[in-house]
Each structure stands twice: as C-alpha cells, then as structure tokens.
Amino acid sequence: MIEPFIIRAIIAGVGIAIIAGAIGCFVVWRKMAYFGDSLAHSALLGVALGLVMGISTNLGTVIICSIFASVLIWLQQKKILATDTLLGILAHSALSVGMVTLSLLEQSVDLHSYLFGDILAVNSAEIYFILFGGFFVLIFLYFNWSSFVLMTIDEKLAKAEGINIVLYQLLIMLLMTIVVAVSFKIVGLLLITSLLIIPAAAARQLAKSPEKMAIISSLLAVLSVAIGIFSSLYLDTPSGPSIVVVSTIIFITISIFSFLTNKNN
Amino acid sequence: MTSLIQAKDLCVTRHNKTILENVFIDVKKKDFITIIGPNGAGKSVFLECLMGSFIPDSGNVKRKDNLSVGYIPQNFSPESSMPISVERFLTLKKKFTPQELLNISKETNISKILDKNLANLSGGELQKVLLARSLLNNPELLILDEPAQNLDIKNQLNFYNLLNKIYKIRDISILMVSHDLHMVMSSTRKVVCLYHHVCCSGEPQTVAKDPEFISLFGDDMAKMMSVYQHTHNHSHQEILND
Numbered sequence: 049m050i051e052p053f054i055i056r057a058i059i060a061g062v063g064i065a066i067i068a069g070a071i072g073c074f075v076v077w078r079k080m081a082y083f084g085d086s087l088a089h090s091a092l093l094g095v096a097l098g099l100v101m102g103i104s105t106n107l108g109t110v111i112i113c114s115i116f117a118s119v120l121i122w123l124q125q126k127k128i129l130a131t132d133t134l135l136g137i138l139a140h141s142a143l144s145v146g147m148v149t150l151s152l153l154e155q156s157v158d159l160h161s162y163l164f165g166d167i168l169a170v171n172s173a174e175i176y177f178i179l180f181g182g183f184f185v186l187i188f189l190y191f192n193w194s195s196f197v198l199m200t201i202d203e204k205l206a207k208a209e210g211i212n213i214v215l216y217q218l219l220i221m222l223l224m225t226i227v228v229a230v231s232f233k234i235v236g237l238l239l240i241t242s243l244l245i246i247p248a249a250a251a252r253q254l255a256k257s258p259e260k261m262a263i264i265s266s267l268l269a270v271l272s273v274a275i276g277i278f279s280s281l282y283l284d285t286p287s288g289p290s291i292v293v294v295s296t297i298i299f300i301t302i303s304i305f306s307f308l309t310n311k312n313n
Numbered sequence: 314m315t316s317l318i319q320a321k322d323l324c325v326t327r328h329n330k331t332i333l334e335n336v337f338i339d340v341k342k343k344d345f346i347t348i349i350g351p352n353g354a355g356k357s358v359f360l361e362c363l364m365g366s367f368i369p370d371s372g373n374v375k376r377k378d379n380l381s382v383g384y385i386p387q388n389f390s391p392e393s394s395m396p397i398s399v400e401r402f403l404t405l406k407k408k409f410t411p412q413e414l415l416n417i418s419k420e421t422n423i424s425k426i427l428d429k430n431l432a433n434l435s436g437g438e439l440q441k442v443l444l445a446r447s448l449l450n451n452p453e454l455l456i457l458d459e460p461a462q463n464l465d466i467k468n469q470l471n472f473y474n475l476l477n478k479i480y481k482i483r484d485i486s487i488l489m490v491s492h493d494l495h496m497v498m499s500s501t502r503k504v505v506c507l508y509h510h511v512c513c514s515g516e517p518q519t520v521a522k523d524p525e526f527i528s529l530f531g532d533d534m535a536k537m538m539s540v541y542q543h544t545h546n547h548s549h550q551e552i553l554n555d
Contacts, residue, residue, distance in 0.1 A: 077395045194406045200395065201402065201431070204386035204458075205443075207366045209406060255396050256430075 054281065057167035057234065060178050061273040061291075064231040065243070067182040069266030070189055071227050072248035073258070074220055077200045081245050082132060083120075083221075086139035088228050088240040090116040092146035095162055095232075099153060106177050106229050113225040116142060121218070165236030165288030167277055178230045185223050189262075196220070197258050234273075236288030243269060243291065250299040253306040268298055316341050317380055317454050317486055318363050323372035325358055332358050333369065334510045340454065344486045347497045350507040356490045357387060359507065360458055363488070380454060383447030387458040387490075389439060393432035399442050400427040407449050414449075420482075421445040421475065437468035441475065448479070455479075457489040461496070469493060 075084050091109045098108025116138060123134050150157050161169055189196070199206040199216050207213050228240055235243050247268040248261070255261035276291030283290070318340045325333040332355040340346060340363075348356055361367035363374060364382060391397075403414065418424040421441045426434065434442065440460055447455060460476075461469040473496050480487055491497055497504060497517060504520050506512040513520055 073395075077392060197395075197397070198405045201391050201397070201405075202386055202389055205384065205389070207361075208364055208382075208384040208386065208456075210366075252394060252396060256398065257401055258395055258397050261396055 053168055053170070054277075056170050056172065056175055057277050057287075058274065060170045060175055061167070061234055061277050062270050063175075063178045063182045064227075064234060065247075065269035065273040066266045067185045068227055068231060068240075068243045069247045069251075069269035070262045071185065071220075071223055072244035072269070073251070073262045073265055074196065074200065075224070075241075075244045076248040076252065077258075078220070080220075080224070081241055082135055084224055084228070084244050085241040086120075086135040087113050087116060087221075087224060088232065088237045089139040090142035090146075091228050091232050091237050092162060093142040093149070094146075094229070095157075096146045096149035096153075099155070099157070100149065104173070104177070106174065106233075109229040109232065110225060112142070113228055114222065117218075117221040117225060121221075160286075161236075162232065163236050163238050163288075164286040165232070165234050165239065165291070167234055167280060167287045169233045174230075174233060181226045181230045185226055188219070188223065192216070192219075193259070234277075234287055235291060236286070239288040239292050242295065243272070246292070246295040246299050247272060250295075250302045253302055268295070272298060315377065316375070317344075317377050318488075319375040320363060321373055323359070323362055323369045323374070325355070325362070325367075325369050331509055333362070335372075336507065336509075336511055338363070338488075338505060338511075340486055340488055342453075342486060343484070344488070345480055345502040346486075346488050346505060347502060348488070348490045348505045348507050349492070349494065349497060350512075354508045356507055357458055360456055360488075360490060364456060377453075381450050381452045383450065383452035383455045385440070385443045385447050385455070385457040385460050387462065389443055390463075391431045391439075393430075395432070397431050398427070399423065399429055399431055399434070402431050402442065403427075403446050403449065407446070409449050417445050417448050420479065421448070435468075436463050436465075437471060440464065440468075440472050444472075444475065444479070448483075452485065454486045454488065457487070457491075459490050459492060461491070461493055469496065 075081055090112055094109030094112030095105045096108070097103075097112055098105035101108065120131075120134060120138060123129070124131055147159075150159065158166070160166075195206070195211050195216060198209070199211055199213060203213050224244075227244070231240055231243065248265040250268050251261045251265035255264050272295035273291050276294045277287060279285065279294070280287040280290040316339055318338070320336065320338050323333050323336040325331075336355075336359060338346070338359075348359070350356055358367055362369045364384060365374070365376070400414075415424075418427060421444050423438070423441050423445055426438055426442070429438075431439075431442070443460075457476075461472050464472060473493075476487065476489075479485065502517065503514065504517045505514040506520060513523055
C-alpha cells in the first residue's frame with residue numbers, strides 16, 4: 049500500500065524533473081548556472097515573505113525571484129560591477145535577510161527542509177501549482193523553441209531576424225524563476241541548480257540536436273528524481289541530496305560510456 | 314535606378330558620445346559597397362540602423378517595400394555546449410523547400426558538412442554556412458559585418474572569391490563592413506569611409522589617393538593605408554596582426 053504522500057511526492061517530483069530538465073539545457077547553453085544558484089538563494093527571502101504576509105511560500109518565491117531578476121538586469125545595464133559580483137551581493141544578502149526574517153518569526157520553521165528539500169512537505173495545493181507552472185513553462189518553450197535556440201546560438205543574428213532579445217532574456221529568467229519556485233520544496237534551495245545542470249550536461253553527451261538534448265535531459269531528470277525520492281524514503285535521507293547523488297551517478301556513468309565509445313570510433 | 318535602402322542624416326548619441334553624425338548612404342540595385350573605418354567608428358550600429366534593429370535618435374531610413382535582407386553577423390562562434398547540425402541551424406526559423414537547401418549548399422560548397430556539428434566547424438566553414446543561411450530567403454540585399462575577420466589569409470581569399478561569385482551570378486546587392494583593405498582596395502567597388510560621420514566615399518582608388526582620407530582617419534588608418542600602398546613589395550603581416 050503506497051501512502052498518499054508518496055504519490056504526491058512522485059507526481060510533484062516528475063513534474064519538476066520534466067521542466068527542470070528542459071530549462072536546464074538553456075542554463076547550460078547560456079552559462080547561467082551561477083544565476084540559477086543565486087536565484088535559488090534569494091528564494092529563502094521569498095519563503096519568509098510568504099510566511100510574513102500569510103500567502104503561499106511558492107507565490108512569495110515567485111515574487112521575490114522576479115524582483116531579484118529585474119534588479120539584476122537593471123544593475124547589469126549600469127555596467128559598473130561584473131555580473132558575478134552583482135549576483136554574489138544580491139544572492140547572499142537576500143539569503144541573509146531571509147534567514148534573519150525567518151528566525152524573527154514566532155512560528156518555528158524547519159530551515160533544513162527548505163535548504164535540502166523534504167518530500168513530506170508537498171501538499172495537494174502545491175501539486176496543482178507544480179503542474180500548472182510546469183504546463184505553462186513547457187507550452188511556452190514549445191511555441192518559442194526556434195527563437196530561443198537561435199538567440200542562444202547568436203544574439204546579433206537573432207536580433208537581425210526580428211527577435212526581441214531583451215524580451216526573450218527576461219522570459220528565460222521568468223521561466224527559471226518558476227522552476228525555482230515549484231521545485232525548492234522537494235530539491236531544496238541549495239541544490240536546485242544541480243537538478244538544472246547535471247541532467248542537461250549528461251544529455252549533451254548523448255544528443256545530436258538541441259531538441260533531443262532537452263528531451264533526454266528531462267528523462268534523466270525524471271529518473272534521478274524518481275530513484276532519489278524512493279531511496280530517500282527507504283534510507284531516510286534528505287530528498288534533495290538523494291536526488292543529486294542519483295543524477296551525479298547517472299552523469300558519471302554516461303560520461304564513461306561516451307568516453308569509451310568515442311575512443312573506439 | 315531603384316534604391317534598396319536610403320538613409321539620411323542618421324544621428325546616434327550614447328553616454329554623451331557621438332556614435333553617428335549625419336550619416337547617409339544610398340544602396341542601389343546591384344551595388345557592392347564596402348564600409349571601412351577604424352574600430353569604434355560606429356560601423357556596426359550603422360548596419361543595425363539600416364536593418365531596423367536599432368532606432369537612431371534622428372534621421373530616417375527608407376527601405377524598399379518588402380525588401381528581403383540576408384545578414385552575416387560579426388564574431389560568430391557557437392558554443393559546443395549545444396549539439397546542433399549545420400542543416401538544423403540553417404532551417405531554424407527559415408522556410409524553404411529541400412530543393413532550395415540543396416541548391417544553396419552547392420552554391421556555397423557546404424553540401425559535405427551539412428551533418429557536421431556547428432561547433433566543430435573551422436572558421437572558413439562557419440562563414441560559408443552563415444552565407445548559405447543568409448541566402449536562403451533569396452535576399453535582394455546581403456549585409457555582412459566583418460565577415461572575414463577571424464580567417465587566415467587563404468580562407469579570406471576563398472571567402473571573398475565565393476562572395477564575388479555570388480554577386481556575379483545572383484541579382485543581389487552587397488553592403489559589407491570590412492577591415493581587409495588589401496581585399497577591398499584591389500577591386501573597383503564603391504567604398505564608404507566612416508568615422509562617426511561619412512568622411513569620403515567613391516571608387517577605392519580615388520579614395521585611397523585622397524590626402525584628406527589619411528588625415529581624417531588618423532594614425533591607425535594612415536598606417537594601414539601605407540601598408541596597403543606598399544603591398545606589392547611588403548608582406549601583409551601588419552594588417553593581419555591588427
């Protein structure tokens with residue numbers, strides 16, 4: 049007999065894995081890993097906001113992460129400090145303000161589960177949030193795929209062919225914001241980036257086209273999340289790190305496999 | 314003759330610096346115009362204004378109705394993190410028949426590399442692929458931003474020969490930014506010298522002899538020009554290293 053919370057965790061996990069795998073390809077292609085990490089750090093402030101205002105923590109995360117991305121783009125335009133400096137300042141100040149706010153709250157908060165993920169934390173409302181958010185991200189990617197890919201290959205070429213670069217940059221950041229907001233409960237804030245980049249990096253070695261890379265990446269992410277959640281249940285380990293360990297094993301296996309087959313060719 | 318693009322009085326100022334000042338151009342049917350000028354002269358911004366992807370502060374750009382333009386960007390170097398074949402890259406956001414793809418692949422000598430990964434191509438191959446992609450909509454005007462910048466001398470020659478062949482065969486106009494003075498000056502096309510404003514324009518040989526040209530373009534250009542004028546007994550090394 050499978051407990052309802054396990055079914056919820058599996059549905060949520062698979063939903064998250066599919067979108068994280070696809071968006072993760074753009075994170076790898078556009079070198080946005082540090083951006084994703086910073087976004088996830090700032091999400092803790094979103095959790096605090098959600099609790100203080102009495103709204104859902106997912107919504108709080110979407111709000112804070114969107115503000116984070118907007119402030120970053122605005123500061124980038126100023127061109128006074130390098131992007132990684134700006135990211136470091138924004139991410140850690142948001143994380144710290146979030147931590148301080150959480151510790152001032154009267155209700156007790158399980159910080160550990162926010163940082164490293166907890167499958168027990170997923171409730172029915174969040175399932176809908178994940179499925180709706182995931183559906184939105186996938187539909188959006190599907191209809192704008194060529195534009196996103198062309199812009200990723202060369203921005204000047206895309207611009208000359210009539211693609212609005214700034215708009216699409218904002219959209220990719222918005223999509224990442226949604227991924228962070230829907231997945232932090234299961235994967236944990238500190239580990240979201242790995243769910244974005246490890247399956248995509250593994251898929252790169254198997255795929256011959258951007259579309260196939262996205263599909264393989266999603267499949268590998270689903271595999272990692274599913275195995276990770278079950279091992280988390282049976283070994284009583286935190287879910288986020290369990291998922292990352294599985295995805296790392298998959299990555300290493302594929303790397304060795306692809307190294308050996310390339311050598312034989 | 315009909316104008317494809319006519320630009321007048323283009324002005325662009327950014328961060329209190331003048332980038333373009335009263336720049337003008339008239340690109341007609343079957344023109345082959347090369348824009349030359351030192352780095353930071355506003356050449357790329359000028360091209361973007363002509364294509365409509367950059368709005369100048371003042372001035373106007375008149376394009377012929379339904380003008381189709383092919384474009385080759387500067388410094389094209391795709392990342393190896395994305396697996397994408399040459400053929401898939403060509404078809405991204407482009408509509409054409411398999412026959413057109415076949416013809417253009419032959420015309421630009423890329424039939425053999427269609428299955429290759431874009432990131433694994435050499436510089437010369439990449440430029441040919443970009444040329445093929447820009448020709449897919451059967452453009453009336455080809456705009457190239459320093460197309461041979463990262464190529465060695467042999468590949469530069471190959472690329473310019475290919476471009477000349479396309480210019481002769483097709484009913485096409487070409488507008489190009491180039492630093493390759495030895496290539497530009499050895500032919501008899503129209504040259505426009507740009508340094509925030511149009512310094513001079515006309516036949517390459519006339520422009521090269523213009524003493525005003527050297528004084529207007531400062532030391533950098535004067536040096537490059539003097540190298541050009543002695544190309545018959547000196548090497549091209551200085552230009553290549555520039």
